[in-house]
Amino acid sequence: MNNRQLFLRHVAQTSPAPLALEITDASGCYLTGADGKKYLDLIGGISVCNTGHRHPAITDAIKKQADHYLHVMVYGELVQSPQVAYASLLSAHFPTSLNCVYFTNSGAEATEGALKLARRVTGRTDIVCCNKSYHGSTLGALSVMGDEYWRNAYRPLLPGVWHYDYNSEDLIAGITNQTACVLLETIQAEAGVNEPSGNWLQRVREKCHETGTLLILDEIQCGLGRTGRLWGFEHYNIIPDIVLLGKALGGGMPLGAFVADQAMMQSFTADPVLGHITTFGGHPVCCAAGMAGMHVVLKEQLHITAEAKGQLFKKLLKHDKIKAVRGKGLLIAVALASGEEVIAVLERCMKSGLFSDWFLFAPDCIRIAPPLTISDEEIAEACNILLSCL
Numbered sequence: 355m356n357n358r359q360l361f362l363r364h365v366a367q368t369s370p371a372p373l374a375l376e377i378t379d380a381s382g383c384y385l386t387g388a389d390g391k392k393y394l395d396l397i398g399g400i401s402v403c404n405t406g407h408r409h410p411a412i413t414d415a416i417k418k419q420a421d422h423y424l425h426v427m428v429y430g431e432l433v434q435s436p437q438v439a440y441a442s443l444l445s446a447h448f449p450t451s452l453n454c455v456y457f458t459n460s461g462a463e464a465t466e467g468a469l470k471l472a473r474r475v476t477g478r479t480d481i482v483c484c485n486k487s488y489h490g491s492t493l494g495a496l497s498v499m500g501d502e503y504w505r506n507a508y509r510p511l512l513p514g515v516w517h518y519d520y521n522s523e524d525l526i527a528g529i530t531n532q533t534a535c536v537l538l539e540t541i542q543a544e545a546g547v548n549e550p551s552g553n554w555l556q557r558v559r560e561k562c563h564e565t566g567t568l569l570i571l572d573e574i575q576c577g578l579g580r581t582g583r584l585w586g587f588e589h590y591n592i593i594p595d596i597v598l599l600g601k602a603l604g605g606g607m608p609l610g611a612f613v614a615d616q617a618m619m620q621s622f623t624a625d626p627v628l629g630h631i632t633t634f635g636g637h638p639v640c641c642a643a644g645m646a647g648m649h650v651v652l653k654e655q656l657h658i659t660a661e662a663k664g665q666l667f668k669k670l671l672k673h674d675k676i677k678a679v680r681g682k683g684l685l686i687a688v689a690l691a692s693g694e695e696v697i698a699v700l701e702r703c704m705k706s707g708l709f710s711d712w713f714l715f716a717p718d719c720i721r722i723a724p725p726l727t728i729s730d731e732e733i734a735e736a737c738n739i740l741l742s743c744l
Contacts, residue, residue: 357388358376373704375704375709376388380408381406382407382727383398383407383724383728384407385407391707393704393707393709394732394735395709395725396710396711396722396723397710397724399601399606400601401574401575401601401685401723402606403725404579404580404647404656404726404727405605405606405647405650406726406728407606407725408606409647409727411647411649411650412646412650415645415646416607416643419436419638419639422638423638424637425633426638428631429457434636434641436639436641436645439645440455440457440641440642440645440648441455441457443648444613447652448613451615453615454613454614454619456611456614456622457609457611457632457635457641458600458610458635458636459608459610459637460609461489461490461572461574461598461600462491462610463490463610464490464574464599464610465489465495465537465598465612466494467630468570468612469498469512469537469570470629471612471614471619471621472534472535472570474621474622474629475618476535479513479514479534480533480534481497481498481512481514481533481537482525482528482529482533482537483498483515483516483538484517484518484520485500485517485519485520486500486501486520486715487499487538487542488500488539488543488544489537491504493511494512496508497511497512498515500517501715516528520545520548520550521548521550521551526557526558529558529562529565529567533567534567535568536567537570537572538569538570538572539572539574539575539576540572540573540585541575541576541586541682541685543576543685543713544714545713545716546687546713547686547687548680549680550590555587555590556590556591559593559594568595569592569594570594570595570596570597571586571587571594571596571597571598572598573586573598575601575685575723576682577602577603578601578651578657579602579656579657579683580602580660580723581683582658582660582682582683582684584651584657585597586682589682595614595615597612598610598611599613602647603644604640604641604643605643605646605647605650606643607640607644609636609641609644610635657726660684660726661683663726663730663733664682664683664684664685664686668686670733670734670737670741673744675690675691675744680719681722684723684724684726685723686721686722687716687720688719688722688740689716689718689719690718691718693718695718696718696719696720699720700720702743703740703743706743708736708739708740708743710722710740
């Protein structure tokens with residue numbers, strides 16, 4: 355059997371019709387298929403490859419760390435310099451109250467850890483979250499996912515979880531003295547890039563202060579420079595109590611984290627000891643890769659240039675079949691008439707050497723979330739292909 359047949363037989367599938375595109379190489383903003391065909395990548399592993407595929411600074415860091423040690427002990431027991439250095443770098447670029455990093459294997463695990471932390475710190479169990487939200491697919495993360503289609507098959511889930519529409523007054527009213535935490539995506543990605551309107555996010559922050567509720571912001575997709583700032587919440591003049599990170603955090607390697615004040619994190623250390631534990635979270639090679647990637651973002655100011663690049667996409671994407679183009683930096687949704695039209699256009703794009711996708715809760719939108727290193731010329735190439743396929 356060939357690789358595609360082995361893939362379908364032995365690799366657990368998540369849909370009845372996987373893309374099954376066999377990739378043999380990836381570099382910069384391009385993927386190369388087994389037949390040698392190149393694809394301009396507009397999704398970067400879904401907001402993972404912010405610095406492009408195989409950035410030399412990241413591959414060098416991986417090789418150097420691999421020459422010293424790989425896994426040595428469960429997270430949090432031994433002093434491992436890649437973890438220490440990366441946690442210190444992250445803390446230096448957050449507000450002072452976000453000074454302690456718990457590394458995990460993924461964004462979903464970061465969600466789980468943050469929910470446990472909020473329950474432990476507040477002594478409460480109720481959670482307020484949003485419809486059309488996505489925070490991972492593990493059982494706790496599934497409980498706060500904002501769509502019953504995905505939740506229903508796995509009930510019973512966590513009790514005391516209350517879903518409201520993003521940007522709604524009902525959500526603010528739903529935050530009470532019984533609420534442990536409010537969990538929001540700073541910008542709803544899978545809803546088709548849905549931004550907070552007006553001062554809504556600030557009023558959520560104020561209500562959390564009033565009720566002693568922790569505000570958790572999920573920056574798994576919009577963090578590390580994607581929106582035109584290093585952190586998405588910087589656009590809205592607020593500071594959360596806990597931040598979730600993942601995707602681009604590992605520079606292409608598996609890594610997540612939740613970040614809070616050290617005083618809160620200390621609650622995991624006693625009664626019980628090992629209040630949250632992970633074997634491979636903060637793997638030294640992943641931390642070395644992620645730190646190298648963050649240095650690239652900072653040195654090349656990719657978090658700043660993302661804004662102008664996003665505006666260029668919006669300027670070029672003009673077509674009578676495009677209903678709207680929503681975006682913040684290089685997190686963009688291109689709305690068409692229907693999900694069926696999106697699928698048809700995406701199939702044409704792939705044949706024309708352009709790789710993109712749709713959104714989980716906005717199937718009528720094409721996802722644009724390329725590496726932040728994408729050039730103006732590559733943006734023009736991508737837009738030309740997309741417009742011709744439309």
